Amino acid sequence: MNLQMLGTGNAFAKKYFNTNALFYVEGRTVMLDCGITAPLSLYQLNKSFNDIDALLISHIHADHIGGIEEFAFQMKFVHKRKPLLYVPAVLVERLWEFSLKGGLLQDEFYSLDDYFEVKLLHEGAAAEIVPGFKVEPILTKHIPNKPSFSYFINESFFYSADMLFDRALLESLIERGCRVIFHDCQLSSPAAVHASIDDLLTLPEAIQEHVWLMHYDDSKDEYAGQTGRMRFVDQHRMYNFE
Ligand SMILES: O=c1ccn([C@@H]2O[C@@H]3COP(=O)(O)O[C@H]3[C@H]2O)c(=O)[nH]1
Ligand SMILES: [Zn+2]
Numbered sequence: 001m002n003l004q005m006l007g008t009g010n011a012f013a014k015k016y017f018n019t020n021a022l023f024y025v026e027g028r029t030v031m032l033d034c035g036i037t038a039p040l041s042l043y044q045l046n047k048s049f050n051d052i053d054a055l056l057i058s059h060i061h062a063d064h065i066g067g068i069e070e071f072a073f074q075m076k077f078v079h080k081r082k083p084l085l086y087v088p089a090v091l092v093e094r095l096w097e098f099s100l101k102g103g104l105l106q107d108e109f110y111s112l113d114d115y116f117e118v119k120l121l122h123e124g125a126a127a128e129i130v131p132g133f134k135v136e137p138i139l140t141k142h143i144p145n146k147p148s149f150s151y152f153i154n155e156s157f158f159y160s161a162d163m164l165f166d167r168a169l170l171e172s173l174i175e176r177g178c179r180v181i182f183h184d185c186q187l188s189s190p191a192a193v194h195a196s197i198d199d200l201l202t203l204p205e206a207i208q209e210h211v212w213l214m215h216y217d218d219s220k221d222e223y224a225g226q227t228g229r230m231r232f233v234d235q236h237r238m239y240n241f242e
């Protein structure tokens, strides 16, 4: 499985773009989250939305879903194809009603299904969304009463969406065979709605070695050497994890 981040920054980052990912698996491309900066990042990589086979979303904040209107319009009117959209069932109505409907609703196009082949995911139920790419949605704490999902991929790779520090979850994933943890972070403390670097530094070094930090702000370089055994993920770099 190859992985390339469209961005590695937080919601307000200007240097690193929004934390959104491209997974390349057996000739297919899965996008995990499509934020405001995703269209420009794809363009910089010389890619188009037509290169995406499936979109998977974590939660409803613009740095994770703000690029979907352009994705939908480009697929309908430029590329004339309906891509797969995998969305946790609990998010599907609010994704349309509270976010996308304002732009996408027009005569003849009344719902998400008019733009996407919508497939529902369920918490804790792993689903092979393209061959060789199995995702287990895990409901993780982010904003009170606002569902947000992280994904355990192929029982070996954990991708936090936006989540508060959860030591017990990370320990249980390692016990289940997780070897790579891509985790959002807040560089400064105390953390409000993410895991702070200080939170993550309380993990034993044996777990820190598996942790790659993403969703950081534009002051990231000031934290070089202050992240224990944890490494920062770089935008647009190709990573291979088997
Ligand atoms: O209760 C709240 C809600 C939001 N926020 C900020 O807005 C951002 C929205 O995107 P995000 O989830 O990546 O990060 C969030 C935070 O930076 C916050 O600090 N406290
Ligand atoms: Zn975010």
Ligand SMILES: [Zn+2]
Pocket (backbone or CB within 6 Å): 059, 061, 142, 162
């Ligand atoms: Zn968020």
